[in-house]
Amino acid sequence: MPVAGIPLVGSSGIDYIYIPLVSAVVVGVLGLVLRWSMQSRSRRGAARVADPSQGLLIGVASARPDEAERIRRLLTDSGLRATSRPLSSRRQVLVWPGDVDAALRLVAADRDRRR
Numbered sequence: 836m837p838v839a840g841i842p843l844v845g846s847s848g849i850d851y852i853y854i855p856l857v858s859a860v861v862v863g864v865l866g867l868v869l870r871w872s873m874q875s876r877s878r879r880g881a882a883r884v885a886d887p888s889q890g891l892l893i894g895v896a897s898a899r900p901d902e903a904e905r906i907r908r909l910l911t912d913s914g915l916r917a918t919s920r921p922l923s924s925r926r927q928v929l930v931w932p933g934d935v936d937a938a939l940r941l942v943a944a945d946r947d948r949r950r
Contacts (some may be wrong), residue, residue: 892918892929895938900926909945910938 895917896906903919903926910917915934919926930938 891932893932893935894927894929895935896928896942897922897925898928903928906942906945910934910941913937913941915941 895910896903898906906928907917907919910928910930915930915938917928917930917934917938919928921927928938928942
């Protein structure tokens, strides 16, 4: 007997089990993927998360204005994109997320050299 104008050829009662089962598995996998993708980055393993007040930039150093400018120039001269912003009586040096690790290494090496 055709359903909605489409004849059911070769169908069996087992199709009533497989189709809902496969559909449930697909929906379950999609649910897990969406749950994982909506987790915060810190729970997925990212070491640093940007402060919303800074936009996409991440702070790597906070110092007196003259020292912050020197650190910003050091990072810029090393090929990293860096800027600074006022932070109470100090200035904060900010870099893009992809440059954070390199910037932290440069700042740490610079502080070790200056000691």
